[in-house]
Amino acid sequence: MIKLEGISKSFRHKLAVDDVSFSLEKGKILGLLGPNGAGKTTIIRMMNRILFPDKGAILFDGQLLNQKHLQHIGYLPEERGLYKSMSVWENIQLIAQLRGMSKADITLNYNFWAEKFGIETWKNKRIEELSKGMAQKVQFICTVIHQPEVLILDEPFSGFDPVNIELIQNEIKTMRDKGKTILISSHNMKSVEELCDNVVLINQSRKVLEGNINAIRTERGENIYAVRFKGSMIAFVNALWIGFELVGKEEVAPETFIAYVKMRNESTFKDLLKTVIDEVEIEAAWKVLTSMQEIFIQEVAEK
Amino acid sequence: MRNTWIIIKREIKERLRTSSFWGLAILGPIFLMLLIFLLFHFGESQKTKWKILVADPAMVMENRIVVSSSDQFEFDFLNNYLETNDFVKGKRYQSYDGFLEINEKVLSNKTAFFFYKEKPSLKIQTKLHYLVEKRLEEVYVDELTDISLQKFREIKQPINLSFRNVLDPKNQKSDINSWVGWVFGSIILFFIFVFGMTILRSITVEKSNRIVEVLLGAVQPKQLMFGKIVGIGMAALIQLTIWITLIGVGMFIFREQFFQTVNDQALSGNLGTNSGIKDVFGYTNILEYNQFVELIFQRINFSVMLFYFSLFLILGYLFYGTFFAGLGAMMGTESDGQQYVILIIAILFIAFLSGYFTAISPDSSIVQWLSYIPFTAPVVCMVKISQGYASNEIYQLFLSIGILLLSIIIGLSIAGNLYKRGILRFGHRLHLKDFFKK
Numbered sequence: 064m065i066k067l068e069g070i071s072k073s074f075r076h077k078l079a080v081d082d083v084s085f086s087l088e089k090g091k092i093l094g095l096l097g098p099n100g101a102g103k104t105t106i107i108r109m110m111n112r113i114l115f116p117d118k119g120a121i122l123f124d125g126q127l128l129n130q131k132h133l134q135h136i137g138y139l140p141e142e143r144g145l146y147k148s149m150s151v152w153e154n155i156q157l158i159a160q161l162r163g164m165s166k167a168d169i170t171l172n173y174n175f176w177a178e179k180f181g182i183e184t185w186k187n188k189r190i191e192e193l194s195k196g197m198a199q200k201v202q203f204i205c206t207v208i209h210q211p212e213v214l215i216l217d218e219p220f221s222g223f224d225p226v227n228i229e230l231i232q233n234e235i236k237t238m239r240d241k242g243k244t245i246l247i248s249s250h251n252m253k254s255v256e257e258l259c260d261n262v263v264l265i266n267q268s269r270k271v272l273e274g275n276i277n278a279i280r281t282e283r284g285e286n287i288y289a290v291r292f293k294g295s296m297i298a299f300v301n302a303l304w305i306g307f308e309l310v311g312k313e314e315v316a317p318e319t320f321i322a323y324v325k326m327r328n329e330s331t332f333k334d335l336l337k338t339v340i341d342e343v344e345i346e347a348a349w350k351v352l353t354s355m356q357e358i359f360i361q362e363v364a365e366k
Numbered sequence: 367m368r369n370t371w372i373i374i375k376r377e378i379k380e381r382l383r384t385s386s387f388w389g390l391a392i393l394g395p396i397f398l399m400l401l402i403f404l405l406f407h408f409g410e411s412q413k414t415k416w417k418i419l420v421a422d423p424a425m426v427m428e429n430r431i432v433v434s435s436s437d438q439f440e441f442d443f444l445n446n447y448l449e450t451n452d453f454v455k456g457k458r459y460q461s462y463d464g465f466l467e468i469n470e471k472v473l474s475n476k477t478a479f480f481f482y483k484e485k486p487s488l489k490i491q492t493k494l495h496y497l498v499e500k501r502l503e504e505v506y507v508d509e510l511t512d513i514s515l516q517k518f519r520e521i522k523q524p525i526n527l528s529f530r531n532v533l534d535p536k537n538q539k540s541d542i543n544s545w546v547g548w549v550f551g552s553i554i555l556f557f558i559f560v561f562g563m564t565i566l567r568s569i570t571v572e573k574s575n576r577i578v579e580v581l582l583g584a585v586q587p588k589q590l591m592f593g594k595i596v597g598i599g600m601a602a603l604i605q606l607t608i609w610i611t612l613i614g615v616g617m618f619i620f621r622e623q624f625f626q627t628v629n630d631q632a633l634s635g636n637l638g639t640n641s642g643i644k645d646v647f648g649y650t651n652i653l654e655y656n657q658f659v660e661l662i663f664q665r666i667n668f669s670v671m672l673f674y675f676s677l678f679l680i681l682g683y684l685f686y687g688t689f690f691a692g693l694g695a696m697m698g699t700e701s702d703g704q705q706y707v708i709l710i711i712a713i714l715f716i717a718f719l720s721g722y723f724t725a726i727s728p729d730s731s732i733v734q735w736l737s738y739i740p741f742t743a744p745v746v747c748m749v750k751i752s753q754g755y756a757s758n759e760i761y762q763l764f765l766s767i768g769i770l771l772l773s774i775i776i777g778l779s780i781a782g783n784l785y786k787r788g789i790l791r792f793g794h795r796l797h798l799k800d801f802f803k804k
Contacts, residue, residue: 113582113790130586138583144576148380160372161584205580 064089064213064244065110065128070119072105079105081268082119087213087244092235094259094276095248096355098363101265103248104141107217110246111138123213134163137211141218141248143202147191151182151201154190155208162209169208176204180230195222203231207238214238214245220254232258252355256280262355266363280352283361286326287351288335293319294343302342306330323351369585370593377597381564382604390560391605395612403620415440416490418480419462421448424470431501438493450481466498473506544725546666547752551721551745554679555714558744561602561683562690565595566707569694569789578789587789588782591695595687602683603676610672666752674751681770682744686710688777692784713741721745728753737766740773 065087072080080102087093097103108114110121112133121128123135145154152173159169177183180200190198199222207214219235220228235258239245249255255262255276262279264272272279287310292299299322300309307330311323324335336348381387417440420427429443448467453459464482472478478498480486486494507518572578581590689710697703720742724733728750737746743766755763 108579108790111583112586113579133584136583138580140576140579140583142576142579144572144578144580146380146577147575148383157372157376158580158584161369161581163368202580 064124065246066122067106067110068120068122070106070109070116070121072102072109072114072116078268080109080116080265083265083268083270084119085263085270085273087246088261089244090239090242091260092239092245092247092258094255094262094355095246095265096250096252096255096262096359097265102268103265104217106265107138107140107215107246107248110215111136134209135212137162137206137209137214139202139206139214139216139219141221143199143222145190145198145202145205148189150187150189151193152186154201155205158205159208162211164209172208172210173204176208179234180204196224196227199223200227203234207234212244214243216246217248218250219247220249220251228254252359256355264359264362271362272358276355277352279358280355281350283353283358284351285353287323288326288332289321289323289349289351290335290339290345291315291319291321291347292339292343292345296320296322298342299339302339304338307335307338319346370589370596373581373585373590373593374597374600377568377594378601378604380568381598381601387601387605391608392612394605395609395616398609398613399616399620402616414438416463416486416494417461418442418494419444419448419453419459419465420468421446421465422468423447424468426468426470426472426505427501428505431497438490439497453481466494468498472502473510543666543752543754544728544749546671547749548721548725548745550671550675550752551678551748552718554675554682554744554748555718557602557606557679558683558686559711559714561598562686562710563707564598564601565687565690566694566697568594568598569691570697570699573695573697573789574699582789587786590789591691591782591785592778595684595691599680599683599687603680606676606679671748671752674748677767678744678748678770681767681774684774685740685744685770685777686714688774688781692781692788695781695785696788717742717745721749724749734762737762738769740770743770 067084067086069082069084070080071078071082083102083106085093095103095106105114109116110128112128112130123129123132126132146157149157155173156166156169159172160166164172174183177186180203182197182200182204185193185197185201190201193201203219206216214235216235219231223231232254235245235247239258247255247258259276261274262272262276263270290299295318296312296314299320303309303324306327308325308327309322310325313321315321326332326335332348332350336345339345415438420429420431420441420443422429422443423446425445427443429445431439431441442462444465448459448465453462453465459465463484464480464486467479467481469475469478480491480494503518503522504515507513507515511518513521572581578590585593693703693706693710720736723730724736724746727733733746733750736742737750747763747766751763
């Protein structure tokens with residue numbers, strides 16, 4: 064849907080983005096990750112034609128990105144902004160009109176979102192009368208009101224309470240399921256793990272990691288498995304032989320534990336199960352994926 | 367174009383919803399009308415009737431002053447000397463507003479004194495002076511000459527020495543007309559300042575509340591800037607229309623309610639050059655406060671002036687608007703960059719002074735250059751238009767307009783680049799070098 068081909072951007076003498084390429088696939092959510100100042104916002108601004116790359120190209124459905132394509136993009140900037148003296152409706156109407164919507168469509172879509180977010184009574188309230196969280200909801204509606212094909216969300220969860228984070232996450236998932244292409248830039252790694260299909264990690268202006276999130280987490284994992292069982296922890300530990308190492312444990316209920324076991328030498332998950340199955344009652348077992356948080360820290364700290 | 371229009375509409379709506387817009391729209395013309403009314407009545411005494419005691423010990427005036435009945439003066443005569451101290455303290459003099467001392471040598475030394483309790487207005491002074499002079503003329507003619515009073519007055523007729531430019535024999539470029547142009551030019555500067563600052567404030571507010579990034583996701587920076595300048599400019603035009611309408615209505619009411627008689631006299635050309643006192647009074651009356659009335663109602667060619675006023679207001683606003691927009695985009699915070707705002711205000715003040723200079727020295731060669739400089743052109747050209755361009759000079763006006771238009775195009779392009787460069791920079795301190803960096 065959107066393809067970045069070797070884009071670079073510098074401000075005066077500072078290189079903000081250096082030869083970055085990646086693609087946003089239709090119906091997928093891409094997480095754009097990176098530490099502060101890595102160049103994420105510059106990339107996002109270039110994808111919205113607010114800035115222009117010095118080198119490289121951005122393609123939208125195979126065409127060079129142009130002003131008309133912006134009607135198909137919904138952009139939620141990190142720094143939220145609404146006209147404080149204007150009402151909720153006036154703000155949404157303005158952004159929707161600038162995105163090319165007719166008045167009838169705006170009304171229709173507004174009613175849909177207002178009902179969904181439970182803000183039907185806010186229509187004529189001025190933004191300055193709303194709390195930060197309420198204004199964030201309005202901002203989100205401004206981003207999606209024109210039913211864009213592509214959503215670019217910079218820190219979409221900031222300012223929301225856990226209930227509303229859940230609400231926004233569900234909406235993002237729904238839109239993904241409807242075939243929308245979504246890019247999320249966030250420092251909330253838990254949300255990234257939960258939502259994203261693919262990730263791109265930017266550090267010091269360059270792309271340092273790209274791929275399917277599960278593949279990356281598996282690949283970066285240290286071959287650790289978790290086993291949930293009922294029985295004695297001592298019996299479980301005694302059963303382990305030299306091919307395994309217990310790296311963690313937690314008691315989740317009386318006499319119910321989760322043990323984290325790292326494979327050593329040529330040992331496999333099957334070997335582990337064979338070893339402990341006669342000693343304890345296994346309820347579940349799964350491979351432990353490395354968290355995005357760890358991968359992020361590894362990548363950024365290494366550099 | 368569609369998006370530019372949406373931005374324009376938003377800007378207009380934003381202005382129209384503020385109370386300050388309507389305050390300026392309604393109170394501005396009322397204040398101006400009040401000022402005009404005060405000018406109309408400048409010098410008018412609060413006292414409606416003056417009771418005057420004429421101390422004439424030698425009975426030079428023979429206990430009479432020409433006018434027998436007047437709604438403004440009442441004279442009593444005292445054929446004795448009167449000291450000022452006695453006049454102040456004497457109970458019988460308390461009802462008088464002043465006393466006129468006519469000494470016995472008045473016909474030779476041509477000097478009389480009027481001692482007042484409350485200083486009379488210039489208009490009252492003029493009338494009293496006139497009355498005394500006319501009465502003494504009668505006495506003088508009667509006692510010292512053999513000619514008739516009428517003949518004397520013909521002989522004595524003061525020479526009206528009118529100073530006129532050899533290139534303007536019809537006195538079209540009269541001073542007072544120049545001031546009219548200057549007033550129009552000053553109103554242009556006032557609007558440029560008020561609405562230029564509105565552009566600046568509007569941009570810095572959009573930057574500080576970060577809405578600008580949301581807008582730039584759908585609109586190009588130059589579209590946004592142009593829409594803002596035009597939108598605020600249209601709000602200015604709406605306000606100006608209200609001003610013109612209210613002032614027009616006010617002037618009509620003034621003419622109908624306050625100055626109808628006087629104005630009709632002036633129009634009929636009955637300027638009282640004959641010896642009839644009433645007519646002469648009428649003449650003095652008109653001269654005193656109705657040069658201004660005549661100027662407003664007769665001498666200003668409103669259709670021409672309003673056309674060029676609107677034209678130069680739009681051009682001047684667009685020209686200066688680009689500076690305000692460029693500066694607003696470059697500023698890091700709402701309070702940043704005040705020194706550059708002061709610079710623009712200083713330039714506006716220079717333009718204001720240029721208009722003044724044009725009014726007092728219309729033929730100076732520097733005026734022609736000032737009319738070509740886009741910063742000063744709106745005011746200078748308005749003054750020159752009010753003075754009247756000669757047919758062989760009219761090219762100068764079109765040249766000024768052409769240069770101004772070209773400057774607007776260049777200004778928009780420069781401001782557009784500044785806007786693009788600065789609009790997403792937040793929180794910094796603006797330095798001069800920032801304007802020149804790539």
